[in-house]
Amino acid sequence: DAGVIQSPRHEVTEMGQEVTLRCKPISGHDYLFWYRQTMMRGLELLIYFNNNVPIDDSGMPEDRFSAKMPNASFSTLKIQPSEPRDSAVYFCASSEPGTAFLQFFGSGTQLSVL
Amino acid sequence: DQQVKQNSPSLSVQEGRISILNCDYTNSMFDYFLWYKKYPAEGPTFLISISSIKDKNEDGRFTVFLNKSAKHLSLHIVPSQPGDSAVYFCAASGGRKLSFGAGTTVTVRA
Numbered sequence: 596d597a598g599v600i601q602s603p604r605h606e607v608t609e610m611g612q613e614v615t616l617r618c619k620p621i622s623g624h625d626y627l628f629w630y631r632q633t634m635m636r637g638l639e640l641l642i643y644f645n646n647n648v649p650i651d652d653s654g655m656p657e658d659r660f661s662a663k664m665p666n667a668s669f670s671t672l673k674i675q676p677s678e679p680r681d682s683a684v685y686f687c688a689s690s691e692p693g694t695a696f697l698q699f700f701g702s703g704t705q706l707s708v709l
Numbered sequence: 710d711q712q713v714k715q716n717s718p719s720l721s722v723q724e725g726r727i728s729i730l731n732c733d734y735t736n737s738m739f740d741y742f743l744w745y746k747k748y749p750a751e752g753p754t755f756l757i758s759i760s761s762i763k764d765k766n767e768d769g770r771f772t773v774f775l776n777k778s779a780k781h782l783s784l785h786i787v788p789s790q791p792g793d794s795a796v797y798f799c800a801a802s803g804g805r806k807l808s809f810g811a812g813t814t815v816t817v818r819a
Contacts, residue, residue: 601751628807637809638798638812639809640807645805650711651805686752696805698755699747699755700752700753702750702751702753703750703751
């Protein structure tokens with residue numbers, strides 16, 4: 596299997612612009628997680644889905660952040676408008692049925708908001 | 710609030726010796742504990758896990774020990790190899806969510 600695939604690997608944008616991060620989970624996995632990693636806060640969970648349905652979005656920092664999962668093989672995390680403090684590495688992870696604690700991560704998207 | 714803590718930000722060890730990484734947690738409801746390894750510019754990679762009903766799990770050179778009364782777990786790597794140089798994250802599962810520690814950077818010296 597190709598693993599969890601994230602795109603783009605790097606994104607540089609200007610403050611106020613819309614940013615869309617993409618994720619393709621491992622086929623057959625029914626949980627999908629979005630994380631953000633910063634020096635100050637470490638690795639923090641933003642939102643997770645089960646069978647394409649958002650279950651817990653309590654980690655989403657502000658209304659500027661939104662996430663969707665239109666089908667089992669695709670998810671997006673959108674920031675609109677972006678701010679410099681959103682600069683971080685964003686990871687997507689997925690897990691298979693029955694083992695939600697065992698999560699497989701993508702390579703991440705390095706986001707820089709200027 | 711940080712429920713999972715790794716108090717040592719870095720560890721340097723000589724090749725062939727043992728690496729011991731420590732992790733403390735506060736939530737007694739955690740049911741699984743995991744260790745992830747991360748190289749620069751890559752995502753965390755699952756290394757080893759342990760259920761809360763066990764006190765030891767071994768996989769090759771990697772052993773995880775769990776002390777529930779002390780709310781403490783540790784990862785032992787024996788023998789340490791240059792390829793083990795990476796950041797190691799401790800994580801704990803409560804339901805479907807993982808809480809991560811801040812990570813420990815391990816450097817294996819030749």
